[in-house]
Amino acid sequence: MKLSHVRPSTLAVVIPSVAVLATLLICALFAEWLAPYDPLQQNLMDMLQGPSAEHWLGTDDLGRDVLSRMIHGSRIAVIAAAEATGLAVLIGVPVGLFIGYRGGWWDWVTMRLVEAIVSIPGIMVAIVIIAILGTGLHRAMFALGILYSTAFLRLARSVVLTEREEVYVRSARVIGASPSRILVRHIFLNIAPPLIVQVTLTVGAVLLAEAGLSFIGIGVQPPQASWGTMLNTAAAYMELNAFLAVPPGLAIVATVLSVNLLGDVLRDSIGRGIRLPEATPVHVPASAPARSRSSEPMTPRADDALLVDGLTVTVSPKGGQPVPVVTDMSFRIGRGETLGLVGESGSGKTVTGLALMGLIGAGGRIAGGRVLLDGTDLLSLPASGLEAARGSDIAMVFQDPTTSLNPAFTVGSQIAEVLRVKQGLSRRAARDRTVELIDRVGIPRPAERADAYPHELSGGMAQRIAIARALSCGPKLLIADEPTTALDVTVQQEILDLFRDLQDDFGMAMLFVTHDLAVAADICDRIAVMYCGEIVETASVDRLFSHPRHPYTSGLLSAMPHGASGTPPLPVIPGTVPPPGSWPPGCRFASRCAHADAACAAPVPLTTAEVPGQQVRCVHAAALTLEAAQ
Amino acid sequence: MLRLIGQRLLAMVPLLLIVSVLTFSFTALLPSDPVDLIIGDRGSEEQYQMIRERLGLNEPFVTRYVTWLGQAVQGDLGTSFFNSVRVTDAVMLRMPATLSLTFASVLISVVVGLGAGVAAALRPRSWIDRLATVGATIGQAVPNFWFGLILASVFAVSLRWFPATGYVRLAEDPAGWLRSITLPALALGLSTSAAIARQVRSAMVGVLQQDYIRAARAQGLPARRVIFRHALKNALVPVVTVLSFQITVLLGGALIVEQVFAINGIGSLAVAAVRQQDIPMIQGIVLVLVLVVMAVQLATDVLYGLINPKARPA
Numbered sequence: 001m002k003l004s005h006v007r008p009s010t011l012a013v014v015i016p017s018v019a020v021l022a023t024l025l026i027c028a029l030f031a032e033w034l035a036p037y038d039p040l041q042q043n044l045m046d047m048l049q050g051p052s053a054e055h056w057l058g059t060d061d062l063g064r065d066v067l068s069r070m071i072h073g074s075r076i077a078v079i080a081a082a083e084a085t086g087l088a089v090l091i092g093v094p095v096g097l098f099i100g101y102r103g104g105w106w107d108w109v110t111m112r113l114v115e116a117i118v119s120i121p122g123i124m125v126a127i128v129i130i131a132i133l134g135t136g137l138h139r140a141m142f143a144l145g146i147l148y149s150t151a152f153l154r155l156a157r158s159v160v161l162t163e164r165e166e167v168y169v170r171s172a173r174v175i176g177a178s179p180s181r182i183l184v185r186h187i188f189l190n191i192a193p194p195l196i197v198q199v200t201l202t203v204g205a206v207l208l209a210e211a212g213l214s215f216i217g218i219g220v221q222p223p224q225a226s227w228g229t230m231l232n233t234a235a236a237y238m239e240l241n242a243f244l245a246v247p248p249g250l251a252i253v254a255t256v257l258s259v260n261l262l263g264d265v266l267r268d269s270i271g272r273g274i275r276l277p278e279a280t281p282v283h284v285p286a287s288a289p290a291r292s293r294s295s296e297p298m299t300p301r302a303d304d305a306l307l308v309d310g311l312t313v314t315v316s317p318k319g320g321q322p323v324p325v326v327t328d329m330s331f332r333i334g335r336g337e338t339l340g341l342v343g344e345s346g347s348g349k350t351v352t353g354l355a356l357m358g359l360i361g362a363g364g365r366i367a368g369g370r371v372l373l374d375g376t377d378l379l380s381l382p383a384s385g386l387e388a389a390r391g392s393d394i395a396m397v398f399q400d401p402t403t404s405l406n407p408a409f410t411v412g413s414q415i416a417e418v419l420r421v422k423q424g425l426s427r428r429a430a431r432d433r434t435v436e437l438i439d440r441v442g443i444p445r446p447a448e449r450a451d452a453y454p455h456e457l458s459g460g461m462a463q464r465i466a467i468a469r470a471l472s473c474g475p476k477l478l479i480a481d482e483p484t485t486a487l488d489v490t491v492q493q494e495i496l497d498l499f500r501d502l503q504d505d506f507g508m509a510m511l512f513v514t515h516d517l518a519v520a521a522d523i524c525d526r527i528a529v530m531y532c533g534e535i536v537e538t539a540s541v542d543r544l545f546s547h548p549r550h551p552y553t554s555g556l557l558s559a560m561p562h563g564a565s566g567t568p569p570l571p572v573i574p575g576t577v578p579p580p581g582s583w584p585p586g587c588r589f590a591s592r593c594a595h596a597d598a599a600c601a602a603p604v605p606l607t608t609a610e611v612p613g614q615q616v617r618c619v620h621a622a623a624l625t626l627e628a629a630q
Numbered sequence: 631m632l633r634l635i636g637q638r639l640l641a642m643v644p645l646l647l648i649v650s651v652l653t654f655s656f657t658a659l660l661p662s663d664p665v666d667l668i669i670g671d672r673g674s675e676e677q678y679q680m681i682r683e684r685l686g687l688n689e690p691f692v693t694r695y696v697t698w699l700g701q702a703v704q705g706d707l708g709t710s711f712f713n714s715v716r717v718t719d720a721v722m723l724r725m726p727a728t729l730s731l732t733f734a735s736v737l738i739s740v741v742v743g744l745g746a747g748v749a750a751a752l753r754p755r756s757w758i759d760r761l762a763t764v765g766a767t768i769g770q771a772v773p774n775f776w777f778g779l780i781l782a783s784v785f786a787v788s789l790r791w792f793p794a795t796g797y798v799r800l801a802e803d804p805a806g807w808l809r810s811i812t813l814p815a816l817a818l819g820l821s822t823s824a825a826i827a828r829q830v831r832s833a834m835v836g837v838l839q840q841d842y843i844r845a846a847r848a849q850g851l852p853a854r855r856v857i858f859r860h861a862l863k864n865a866l867v868p869v870v871t872v873l874s875f876q877i878t879v880l881l882g883g884a885l886i887v888e889q890v891f892a893i894n895g896i897g898s899l900a901v902a903a904v905r906q907q908d909i910p911m912i913q914g915i916v917l918v919l920v921l922v923v924m925a926v927q928l929a930t931d932v933l934y935g936l937i938n939p940k941a942r943p944a
Contacts, residue, residue: 116648119923121882124900124916131904131912132659204771211773212886216901235779235890238794242783249776257771357848391850398848403841408863408937418849453939469849 010265017258024255027074035068039225048241057247060230061237069225070247076226077207077255080141084206085199087145092152093195097187099153100160107157114150122147123212130218137226140219144209148202155198159191200263204256211252227252296605298330300372305509306333306356306477311369313348313355313533315580322365323581326351326533329369330606333477336503338510340520340541342556343530344577349513352530353479356511357396358386374476391422395470399482401462405454411465412438412450415472422473437468440505442498460491467498471506481513496523517560521545526613529553532578532588535606539614546628549609549616551593554626587618595620634935634942635928642924650702653916654695664909668711698913707914712906717914720899725918727797728895731818731884734811736877738819739826746823747830747869748862751838762827769821774883778817778890785813795892814891818883822876829872833865840864867938874930878923 027034036056043063050058057066099107117125129143163186213219214228215235222229227248234244298309311329314322326348333339341349354360356371358378371378373393378386398404406414415437416430425433431450438446441464454462463483470478480499484492500523503510514520520527521541528538529552537550548554555573575592578584587604590596599619606617618624665681686694701708707717750759786794792813798806837843838861846856885897896915903911935942 112644112648113652116645116652119645119649119878119927120916120920121878121885121923123882123885124919127885127900127904128653128912128916131907135905208771208773212775215773215775216886216889216897218901218904231773231776231779238779238783239787242787245776245779245783249773249780252773252776253768253771257768260767260770359844359847361844387850387852389850390848396845396848398841398845400841404845406842406846406860406864408867408939409860410939418851421851421855422849455940466845 010268013261014265017261020254020258021262024074024078027071028078029075031072031075035065035071037065037068039064039069039072040223041065048237048244050241050243058241058243060233060244064225066230066244066247069230070227070251072225073227073230073248074251076137076220076224077210077251080137080144080210080226081203081206083138083141084144084148084210085202087142088148088152088202089195089199091146092149092154093156093191095149096153096156097160100157101164101183110153111157114153117147117150123209126209126213127218130213135218135221137220137224140210140213141206144206144213147209148205151198151202152195155194156191159194160187163187163190197263197267200259200266204259204263207252207256207259211248298332300375301332303334304332304372305335305337305374306511307370307372308332308352308356309370309372311352311355311371312367313351313360314365314367315351315360316363316365318363322367324367324533324583325364325580326355328534328606331528331535331538333509333511335476335509336507337526338503338512338524340524340527341511341513341530342515342517342520342527344515346577346579347530348533348580349515349530350481353396353481353511353513356477356479357390357394358383391418391475392473393475394477394479395473395475396479396481397463397466397470397483400486401459401466402454402486404466405462407454410451410453411457411462412452415450415465415469418469418472433472434468437472438465441465441468441502442494458491459487460495463487463491463495464498467495467502471502471508474506475508477509477511479511479513482515483512484519485514485516492519499523517556529556532583533580534588534617535615536589536617537615538606539609539611543611543614547611547614548626548628549614549621549624550589550618551595551624551626552589554628558627595624631932631935631942635932638928638931642928646920646924649920650699650917651695653913654698655691658691658694658909664711664907702917707917708910710911711908717910720911721896721914721918724894724896724899726799727893728881728884728888728897729922730797730800730807730811731814731888731893731895732877732881734815735818735822735880735884736873738815739822739876739880740873742820742823743826744830744862744869746827748834748857750827750831751834751865752857754835759831762824762831765821765824766828769824772821774818774821775886775890777821778814778887781813781817782890797888797891797893797895810891810893814884814887814893817890818880818887822880826869826872826876829869830865833868834861837861837864863937867934870930870934870937874927877926877930881919881922881926 041064043059046055046059046063048059048061049055049063052058055065055067057070060066060069095110099110125147126140126143129146130140133139133142160183163183166186210219210226211228211231214226215232217232220226220229222232230248231245234241234248237244298307300307309330311326312324313326313329314324316322329348329352331339341352343349351360351364355364355366356378360366366379369379373389376389378389378394381389405411409417412431412434415434416425416427419425419430419433420427435446435450438450443449443461443464449457449461454465457465467483483499484495487495496519499510499512512520512524517527524541526538526540527544528535529544529550530536531552537544537548537553539547539549544553545557548557552573559572573592578588578591584590584601585603586601587593587596590600593600597620602619604617604619606615607621608614609616609621664685665678665687668681669677682688686697689697698708705718707721709716710720746758746762750756750762753759782794786792792809796810798810800807838857843856843861846860847853851860884895885900888895888897889901896919899911900915902908903915
């Protein structure tokens with residue numbers, strides 16, 4: 001890791017941590033020279049004094065200089081950490097390598113022993129080992145070494161097990177090299193990084209454990225000065241000199257914190273290997289269309305279930321300017337009617353659906369327009385009003401039924417919850433209605449299925465449940481966002497039939513979002529074709545298929561597969577869809593259009609074509625002869 | 631759910647057997663002769679042999695183990711070498727204090743950890759988010775018992791809000807129990823709560839991006855309900871796994887922290903037993919602690935099954 005590649009925030013952690021540990025090492029090495037007094041020299045005249053010029057950190061119960069004891073204590077800390085960690089590595093790594101390589105009975109027995117040790121609180125394991133070995137610094141550290149060797153053992157074992165697989169697979173191909181030789185080299189290369197990280201973790205844990213054991217009197221024994229024994233003294237004289245507890249405690253915290261932070265930095269840099277350059281934010285050209293609308297405002301009609309008028313949605317990338325993703329969106333859906341919203345992925349159709357629900361995620365914003373549901377403007381409602389409308393007046397079915405149902409609750413309870421919260425039904429009534437709804441969407445044995453969890457249902461079954469939940473409160477508008485895309489082909493038709501059937505029954509209007517013109521033709525009354533965040537053409541299904549007026553619609557129609565022949569090869573629209581932020585101010589399809597000319601550079605409004613109900617966004621619409629569906 | 635509990639209980643039997651063998655053989659490795667410890671230097675050879683015979687030390691190792699295990703299964707963990715106290719009685723007398731402290735600290739770490747974790751997840755990079763991050767980092771480096779000392783010197787010695795030492799039994803005086811347990815439980819629980827908050831936060835952030843959360847919002851369910859019912863239940867799944875491990879750590883921490891507050895629990899019993907090399911006492915304490923850990927694991931396994939339907943046996 002080169003220093004120039006290190007982030008400043010990492011340096012801000014590394015420099016103080018290294019400074020703390022360096023101070024500790026210097027104190028440990030040169031304690032005799034640095035300490036102003038002998039750490040064991042008692043002076044009963046100066047007991048339990050606070051900090052002063054002679055004793056910078058005061059004196060303890062026997063009048064010993066606290067600073068001197070702190071400095072000598074740092075030597076104990078270094079010895080403790082080195083002994084216990086070293087022993088843990090020396091025991092854990094070879095044993096782990098051995099049982100990982102040997103496998104079988106050896107591995108089984110050792111791992112059961114390790115599991116047994118790990119199931120006992122670590123401090124108790126240390127206490128038992130100390131009971132066998134006796135108290136004192138070196139014995140206590142031996143105990144901790146055995147305790148923490150389990151971590152190294154498991155680490156070494158897992159590295160061997162992973163590398164074995166890899167190496168034997170490879171050596172089967174490259175004949176000549178003995179697998180065990182490659183294995184040794186591979187293990188050596190792969191064990192080093194996690195080992196270093198584990199060492200830092202262990203050093204921190206050892207320092208804390210040493211302090212704890214010495215504190216309860218079975219680690220380092222007085223009069224030897226360790227930070228733990230000093231805290232033991234401090235606890236006894238808490239009422240007389242509370243300051244005694246401060247220096248050793250802070251020393252422990254600073255040391256362990258430094259080791260842990262360095263360990264984190266190491267883990268980050270080793271774990272990632274090479275630091276990736278920070279992603280540069282995409283600069284949005286200032287020419288991004290500012291126009292929010294270019295078409296005539298829509299006038300509400302009495303038979304509208306939904307009227308969307310001039311809807312514009314922007315998304316702000318992290319730290320960037322808002323980018324429009326949907327502009328000048330205007331359409332209407334009559335009562336009981338189904339409008340298909342068709343477009344390629346990224347054309348803004350899903351965002352439109354979510355915007356109607358008021359559910360565009362963080363960073364998204366509705367920059368303008370009206371959404372009239374039965375005459376009420378949803379966008380002017382306060383958050384609480386919109387929340388009340390969702391589920392009751394407007395509901396949504398999502399693409400993937402297995403992820404849109406909560407895995408932690410039964411499907412029945414997820415429907416019943418909506419009924420209870422939105423309609424105030426009693427538990428009993430909600431349950432009855434839930435079973436009715438599950439039955440209505442064509443699931444056999446509905447009462448039984450209500451108690452199933454989502455993961456116990458097939459995709460088609462789960463989508464039926466999601467539909468039942470969406471329709472539970474009888475909404476006026478149902479938004480279906482690619483509801484069949486994630487399903488098996490055989491199930492898709494069944495779900496489409498279900499939608500048609502339910503619409504007859506419930507009488508709701510539907511906005512059917514799909515990328516598939518054939519699906520839209522099957523279920524919709526009218527289709528709106530989207531391209532680059534705007535509608536380019538709207539017409540009834542028959543009209544759109546027989547007389548497309550927009551070159552993009554025509555291109556989509558000729559790209560549709562017909563029958564099973566597959567010949568001639570499907571024509572494709574040349575070029576790629578420009579991403580949001582790079583849309584031209586004029587016709588957004590112009591760069592891919594065979595008919596484009598200078599007139600296409602100016603903003604194009606959505607205008608009514610020769611037939612009422614057909615609207616098109618193309619300046620040449622009246623003049624072009626376009627290919628229709630075959 | 632009963633099947634889950636049954637399966638887990640069965641899985642514990644071999645582990646418990648291994649621990650019992652470990653405990654028994656480890657303590658058989660003690661360097662000193664227990665008989666010498668009991669009678670001291672003054673005993674005659676006859677006395678020595680008599681006590682060896684009484685303790686069953688002349689029997690082969692396996693026989694002694696089987697005898698010990700047979701009695702242990704019936705709840706008899708033997709008699710202390712140093713006073714004629716039955717180990718079972720001594721451990722049961724001390725256990726309530728240690729368990730009170732452990733579970734009070736678990737309660738603190740869960741309540742504070744959940745609250746802070748959810749708040750941090752809802753407002754990333756807010757002060758509470760930063761506090762949880764910093765708290766978890768520092769909490770890992772602060773010895774629990776030292777934090778206890780500081781709490782005691784501020785809130786007990788200086789301010790006198792809480793007693794500095796001693797343990798009041800819950801049955802005797804519930805208010806007194808609460809006062810005696812508050813500071814040690816805070817000393818143990820707070821640093822763990824920061825670690826749990828970090829867990830809850832990362833789990834919540836992940837869950838809140840799930841489709842089913844958006845779907846629940848699309849159904850018009852109130853935001854509060856979606857966060858605390860739909861999201862939290864899913865976010866708890868990884869947290870429960872961590873909790874099981876953390877409770878074992880807290881139990882170990884309690885053994886030390888209780889000595890800061892002069893609470894007579896398992897910790898001081900264990901230290902005394904180690905100093906006196908009181909073999910039956912050490913064996914009994916380890917075995918009972920392992921039982922407690924296993925009970926905790928069983929409880930968290932059941933909890934895991936309750937919140938995660940996928941974990942239930944079909």
